[in-house]
Amino acid sequence: MSEHSNRRILLIDDTPSIHDGFRKILTPVPVEHLELDEMEATLFGREIKTTTALFELDSAYGGQEGLGKLTQALQESRPYALAFVDMRMPEGWDGAQTIEHLWQEDPHLQVVVCTAYSDYSWDELLDRLQAHDRLLILKKPFDNIEVQQMANTLLTKWEMTERASVQMSHLEHLVDQRTTQFKQASEALQREIDERKQLESQLVQSEKLASLGQLAAGVAHEINNPIGFISSNLGSLDGYFKQLQDMLDAYREAEEAIASNEVIERLGQLRERIELEFLREDIPLLIKESKEGINRVGQIVKDLKDFSRVDSNQEWQWTNLQQGIESTLNIVANELKYKADVLKEYQPLPDIECLPSQINQVIMNLIVNASQAMGPQRGTITLRTGFEGERVWIEVADTGSGIAPDSLQKIFDPFFTTKPVGQGTGLGLSLSYGIVKKHRGDISVRSEVGVGSTFRVELPVHQTHSAT
Ligand SMILES: Nc1ncnc2c1ncn2[C@@H]1O[C@H](COP(=O)(O)OP(=O)(O)OP(=O)(O)O)[C@@H](O)[C@H]1O
Ligand SMILES: [Mg+2]
Structure with a gap:
């Protein structure tokens, strides 16, 4: 039992003589008696009879007064550990009502019901108070040692319950702490996963770009050469064809000087077969379209290069x-x-x-x-x-x-x-x-x-x- 353990007991009973009885049983001999005992011990060499249990006993003579004392004690942070409550108190609350009120204020309070007879059956009382494990019954007339032992045991029980609840709240606090730490750790982990995903996607991005860049560089290189000579050839073809046209015009004029009708007729047939007039119109068009086509190819290659900036990636x-x-x-x-x-x-x-x-x-x-x-x-x-x-x-x-x-x-x-x-x-x-x-x-x-x-x-x- 620790020095600072709670020894406070409240007795609620309407009969003053009961209070005297309890006081004799539970509280030590008054100080002046102690001094006399000491003197007697010194004079006659006898041992001092010390009281075995030390309790602090407060008295109330009715339920309401008891509740008042309990409330005040709680306010002063000096709670009672135990209350002895008389069952039959004709004025005001009876024992059961009193206990109900006490527990409403302080559910930790240990309670002993004192009675010679009851207005309730015990089962009824225990059911009503929901107190099969919280309430002891002390039947009058009391046995001193029984009262002392009850007080001792219940005070220890109160103490242990208190300690358990402190321990419990300490544990709850620890669990809270750990839960918070766990949450923080899992958030940090999630952040790391997100960052990794982001990095991974950036890697994919740069790989995508790099391969696109290489592709574009290869394509540009491969295609630019043929584009170069095709468009230069087309330019030459255009020029050559114009010269051929001039030549054809000259031949046409020279035909008039041909004497042989047979030759003239053959030339005419040939002209019709090859559709010379159509060719003369269509070939420049074909060259023009081809030039446009090759320019478009050139533009696509340029776009590809611009897009991937292969030159300055x-x-x-x-x-x-x-x-x-x-x-x-x-x-x-x-x-x-x-x-x-x-x-x-x-x-x-x-x-x-x-x-x-x-x-x-x-x-x-x-x-x-x-x-x-x-x-x-x-x-x-x-x-x-x-x-x-x-x-x-x-x-x-x-x-x-x-x-x-x-x-x-x-x-x-x-x-x-x-x-x-x-x-x-x-x-x-x-x-x-x-x-x-x-x-x-x-x-x-x-x-x-x-x-x-x-x-x-x-x-x-x-x-x-x-x-x-
Ligand atoms: N303009 C849009 N209209 C409707 N939904 C869209 C549009 N842009 C994006 N989304 C939605 O967002 C999702 C993610 O787009 P994101 O471009 O990242 O991937 P994706 O298009 O599905 O695949 P990827 O671009 O890799 O080929 C799409 O699947 C689509 O559901
Ligand atoms: Mg997309």
């Missing part, structure tokens, strides 16, 4: 985005052809400091997504550009399916896709997001299901640092 450059948008549009033209009309609402843009091939990649992802969002009906893709403050913006708006609100949160996540396997990897937007963030820009979306979506990219004109 991964370098920050001052570029006009308009040119990039046009090259990108040419590259995806085939994809768009049967799906949507493209409207352009451009405002003049200043050059901006950027990684052009990567920005082109963003624009391409947005345009391809817009075209893939179209249903069976032909739609419209509107490309807008503008310049505000120190930032340029590009919008890609479509009249496609729109994006469901719960998907809207996830579309920039790596590998989020609603497209069938094989059609979408779910990387386009997450890569684009990464690229735009690298440029210290913003990418945002407005969308309405069944109406369409608008993606907006804003980019600063200047980069403060030129990190790749």
Whole structure:
């Protein structure tokens, strides 16, 4: 039993003599008696009879008074550990009512009901108070040692219950602490997973770009040569044919001087067979179309080079985005052809400091997504550009399916896709997001299901640092 253990007991009984009885049993001999005993011991050499149990006993003579004392004790943080309550108190609350009130205030209080007879059966009382394990019954007349032992045991029980509840709240606190730590750890883990996913997608992005760049470089190299000699040959052919025309005109004039009718007739037949007049008209046209064709091939190669910037990949450059948008549009033209009309609402843009091939990649992802969002009906893709403050913006708006609100949160996540396997990897937007963030820009979306979506990219004109 610790020195500071709670020894406080409240006795509630309407009979004053009962209080005297309890006091004799539970409280030590008064101090003046102790002094006398000590003197007697010194004079006659006898041992002092010490009281075995030390209790602090308070008295109340009715239920209400008892409750008042209990409440006050609680307020002063000196709770009672135990109350002895008389069952039959004719004035005010009886024992059962009193106990109910006491427990309402202090559920930890240990209670002993004292009685000679009862107005309730014991079962009734225990049921009413819900107290099969919290209530002891002490029948009058009391046995002193029984009362002392009850007090001792119940005070210890109170103590242990208190300690258990402190322990419990300590444990609860520990569990709370651990739960918080666990939550923090799992959040940190999630952040790390997200970062890794982001890095992984950037890696895929740079690999995509690198292989596209290599492809474009190879294609450009392979095709540029033949384009060169085809278009130079076509130029020569054009010139040669004009000379041949002149020559033919000269022959035609010279025909008149031919004497042989037979020869003239043969020439006429030959002319008709080969449709000379048609050839003279058609050959220049064919050459002209071929020249246009080869120019287009040249343009496609140039677009491919512009798009991937094979010549200066991964370098920050001052570029006009308009040119990039046009090259990108040419590259995806085939994809768009049967799906949507493209409207352009451009405002003049200043050059901006950027990684052009990567920005082109963003624009391409947005345009391809817009075209893939179209249903069976032909739609419209509107490309807008503008310049505000120190930032340029590009919008890609479509009249496609729109994006469901719960998907809207996830579309920039790596590998989020609603497209069938094989059609979408779910990387386009997450890569684009990464690229735009690298440029210290913003990418945002407005969308309405069944109406369409608008993606907006804003980019600063200047980069403060030129990190790749
Ligand atoms: N313009 C749009 N209209 C409707 N839904 C869109 C649009 N753009 C993106 N989404 C939705 O966002 C998802 C993610 O787009 P993202 O470009 O990242 O991947 P993806 O197009 O599915 O595959 P990938 O681009 O790798 O081929 C798409 O699957 C689609 O559900
Ligand atoms: Mg996509």
